[in-house]
Amino acid sequence: MTQTDPAPLPADLLPADCPVPSVPVLGSRKWAWRIIRCLEDGPRRFSELRVPLAGITAKVLAESLRSMEQDGVLVRTEFDENPPRVEYALTPLGRTLLGPMDAMCAWSRENLAGLLAARAEHERGH
């Protein structure tokens, strides 16, 4: 930073192209990615989400949904009925995530097998 390096990697290299260390909303929240996918085709109820998100607990699902609601990528709508009914839907902002996600999903589909193979190879060798 205050040093005089011959050919250093500038400390501001990252902010120029990548403002954040990881992807907001999707980083550091295990289920966020899949939750968004499950809402892609329309609003879903709490219990509806639990089916495709096999294994998720109510607690974690509720936490994830609340967090994502605070980020503005989905909205929670509570209907005054009995039994209670709550729906979650992507916001317009949330929908803008789908494009970038598609790119990442395509990459994963194409390279997941190779990744697993590479890791297995390394584990055998050492």
Next chain:
Amino acid sequence: MTQTDPAPLPADLLPADCPVPSVPVLGSRKWAWRIIRCLEDGPRRFSELRVPLAGITAKVLAESLRSMEQDGVLVRTEFDENPPRVEYALTPLGRTLLGPMDAMCAWSRENLAGLLAARAEHERGH
């Protein structure tokens, strides 16, 4: 899990219903995203990486690099010199990540301010 799950898949990698639950390599590793960015323009030495990755410890950087090497997205090259010199570079596979990452970075640039505002709003009001 105490459940009797008939198909125990790598829960962090393989989807139940959605394409990909999270991004391999980039998910669940805080610094991976930025490390790849730092290698985008060419090989870098260990100490060179520590500059733009301000705050990362040697331990975490080494761990992250090892992990990513095992995934096959980067290679570690050790030169037999004194003082020791080691370079890290993206593999062709690693380079294929840059495209999808660009899409995500663009999204972040465009929406980060809005996200922070939305969260701040939620924390203030409710």
Next chain:
DNA sequence: CTGTATCCTGAAAGATACTG
């Protein structure tokens, strides 16, 4: 049905000291 309230675990990260 849609959650909360607790308690617990585990993996990644950070702090610090040391080494070939």
Next chain:
DNA sequence: CAGTATCTTTCAGGATACAG
């Protein structure tokens, strides 16, 4: 220079029980 070795911390996630 390029790491390793420990130790501690942190916090998302999971198990379970309970509630409006």
